[in-house]
Amino acid sequence: VIGDIFIKRLELIGRLSDEDRAALRELNGYTRDVQRGEDVLKVGERPTEAVAVLSGLLQRYTISPHGNRQIHSFYLPTDTPCLETLHIDFMDNSLSAAAPSRVVFVPHADLYRVMDRNPKVLALIWRETLVQAAVFREWLMRNSQKLAHAQMAHFFCEMMTRAKAARVAQGDTCDLPITQEDLGDALGMTTVHVNRTLMILRSGGMVEFKGGKLTILDWDRLVETAEFDPAYLHLRA
Amino acid sequence: MPRYFFDIDDGERFTRDDHGLECAGPEAMREAAIGVLPNIARDELPDGDRHDFTVKVRDEGGRYLFQATLSLVAEWLPGEREPRALERLE
Numbered sequence: 001v002i003g004d005i006f007i008k009r010l011e012l013i014g015r016l017s018d019e020d021r022a023a024l025r026e027l028n029g030y031t032r033d034v035q036r037g038e039d040v041l042k043v044g045e046r047p048t049e050a051v052a053v054l055s056g057l058l059q060r061y062t063i064s065p066h067g068n069r070q071i072h073s074f075y076l077p078t079d080t081p082c083l084e085t086l087h088i089d090f091m092d093n094s095l096s097a098a099a100p101s102r103v104v105f106v107p108h109a110d111l112y113r114v115m116d117r118n119p120k121v122l123a124l125i126w127r128e129t130l131v132q133a134a135v136f137r138e139w140l141m142r143n144s145q146k147l148a149h150a151q152m153a154h155f156f157c158e159m160m161t162r163a164k165a166a167r168v169a170q171g172d173t174c175d176l177p178i179t180q181e182d183l184g185d186a187l188g189m190t191t192v193h194v195n196r197t198l199m200i201l202r203s204g205g206m207v208e209f210k211g212g213k214l215t216i217l218d219w220d221r222l223v224e225t226a227e228f229d230p231a232y233l234h235l236r237a
Numbered sequence: 238m239p240r241y242f243f244d245i246d247d248g249e250r251f252t253r254d255d256h257g258l259e260c261a262g263p264e265a266m267r268e269a270a271i272g273v274l275p276n277i278a279r280d281e282l283p284d285g286d287r288h289d290f291t292v293k294v295r296d297e298g299g300r301y302l303f304q305a306t307l308s309l310v311a312e313w314l315p316g317e318r319e320p321r322a323l324e325r326l327e
Contacts, residue, residue, distance in 0.1 A: 191269070
């Protein structure tokens with residue numbers, strides 16, 4: 001059921017009633033498979049549908065005037081990127097597939113109707129976009145205030161915390177199907193710097209990142225290195 | 238595109254690159270090598286007064302083709318006056 005994915009995401013950050021869940025299950029939509037690098041929503045576009053991730057990994061990015069790419073966030077299965085398009089006219093950034101993904105599209109009109117009749121859904125969708133803003137603030141702080149190894153450790157802590165919350169982790173391993181180049185574009189680091197920083201974290205016995213998989217070897221040391229506090233993710237306890 | 242490997246030594250830690258980076262050519266490789274040094278320096282300072290950061294680049298055949306070193310030299314001064322300040326005193 002298309003609406004289940006919205007229920008899953010919203011229940012990670014708040015509570016829904018039986019009526020809310022029933023209303024979300026009525027949502028209509030369709031799924032589409034996208035290839036790595038393919039845009040789901042392009043900068044300048046005027047979206048009429050909301051997006052959710054069924055499988056794979058999406059990323060939000062902008063390209064600088066010099067042609068460099070800044071990745072602003074990654075979206076795991078159950079994430080609902082770009083809900084702000086419900087209230088913003090056009091895309092000021094792009095959403096694309098970081099890996100082969102299956103994406104759900106739901107017409108904005110359907111969501112407006114559910115939001116009109118179910119105030120709790122309206123509030124949680126609002127909350128979801130606010131949580132995303134909190135994540136952007138954390139990324140800004142991480143990229144500008146932390147040294148490379150702490151920055152990368154922080155990123156890994158976030159992705160693992162989110163994967164576990166979304167129940168897409170397998171123990172201390174989760175899919176993170178991105179390249180070292182992608183990682184550099186997210187952290188604002190050159191590929192050579194990414195490579196060395198990864199080696200430092202790996203040789204420190206903290207983390208393994210290989211073949212599109214992230215494995216945490218020593219969570220406590222990784223958290224300490226990152227000075228990671230998951231509060232900004234606002235996950236429901 | 239040729240793949241190059243960037244081994245980095247910051248005086249305390251040596252990291253051997255086993256991943257590599259595809260570069261359009263030697264000039265792009267040189268830029269990538271030099272570009273990483275200030276980043277490494279930022280990570281590893283601020284301990285000590287002398288610090289050399291070196292990157293050595295291998296090709297896929299294991300031949301070293303390029304090397305760059307960034308050196309930090311820091312020292313305390315005894316407190317002599319700036320020449321312009323001396324002029325103002327006279």
